[in-house]
Structure formats: C-alpha cells, structure tokens
Amino acid sequence: ETGVTQTPRHLVMGMTNKKSLKCEQHLGHNAMYWYKQSAKKPLELMFVYNFKEQTENNSVPSRFSPECPNSSHLFLHLHTLQPEDSALYLCASSQRGTSGGAPDTQYFGPGTRLTVL
C-alpha cells in the first residue's frame, strides 16, 4: 500500500450503532488529520494529531472520538450519530516542520462515505 488508505470506503449505520473509521499513512509523516465534507459544504477540519498527540479539536461533538495509537494510524470512533452526520470523512497526513513557513503539504486518503439512517 502507498500513500494514505482509508477503510471502509462506504459505511451505512443506524443511529444506535458503534462503528470505527480507520486511516493508515505509509508516508512516514508525523501529523494526521480528520476532515468532514458534507454535501455542498467545504471540507471542515475536525481533528489534528501531531506526533500522536491531539493538537486540534475543532468543536467536534463527543459522538466522534478520535484515536491515534501511533503516527501511522488514525481512527475515528463513531457512536449514536445523527442523520446530519452523513458525509464524506477524509483523512490526511503531512510532515510537519519541513516547509520553512509554508503550509505542510497534506496528503489525503480517498475518504469514507458515511450514511447514518
């Protein structure tokens, strides 16, 4: 595998289910991100992890719970979601501190299309 992979690619869940999204990066990066893209809305940053530590939580509801066990893996645990949480969830990774002030280039996975019934 190369780049950033995400599983599953599609997920349908009921509001009472518990599921997890998985992201893995094969780029040796030290930062990972979760984004949400709802229909006709911009990509919205949810969480940022640097060196496995969470450094950004963009006011995300607690029904979304991230986990970063190491710098290559990132999970998003989902529980008691609402239909409005249906969206494309994108994971990204970057190598921090190498761009000399320019934004680190973020490499995105293909996303998980989540539908909450």
Added chain:
Amino acid sequence: DQQVKQNSPSLSVQEGRISILNCDYTNSMFDYFLWYKKYPAEGPTFLISISSIKDKNEDGRFTVFLNKSAKHLSLHIVPSQPGDSAVYFCAASTYQNFGNEKLTFGTGTRLTIIP
C-alpha cells in the same frame, strides 16, 4: 460564515483553451493560499500554492494569481487538457509554528474539459 468562497460550482472549457478558476476570501490574516484537485473516488491532491507576499506563482501549465487588495485569487490552466477535469478546491492557511495545521477550504469548482 465561509471565509473562503468559490462562487462558481462548475465550469466547462474547451480543450486547449485557458481555464480560470476563481476564489475569494475574507480573512486578511491568511498568509498562504493553496489549490487542491480532486478526482472522483480519490482524495484531494495538492496542486500549487502561493504566499501572500507574492502575486504570482507558476508551475508548468498552472499559474496562481493573488490580488490581496481584492482578497481574490485565481488558478489559470493553459492549455486545458481532458485530464484536468476534476473538482478544484481553493484553501487558505494562517501561519503556525513549524508549519501549517489548519486549512480553510472553499466548496470547490467542478471543471469539465470538453474535447
């Protein structure tokens, strides 16, 4: 309130012609602007960026222009090729220690190149 706006949801351009994608922003603290390209069933991929201290950056067929006074940037693709058909996202960032963590994205413009 959207700080980065792409007001054209779609654009069709003849192959070989110039494609111009536009982006407006409201936050004067943004110091870098980026364009990402997304094909169906794939994640966005970085295309080109520009620092707020510049007004132009060129990379092959892609040129980004920045007009700070108007808070406007544009991506020019010339000549346009069928493989350029994709959704293009404008994004902006503010400087943070040791590189950027937070990008603010627009809603995207779907570019279709007509053969």
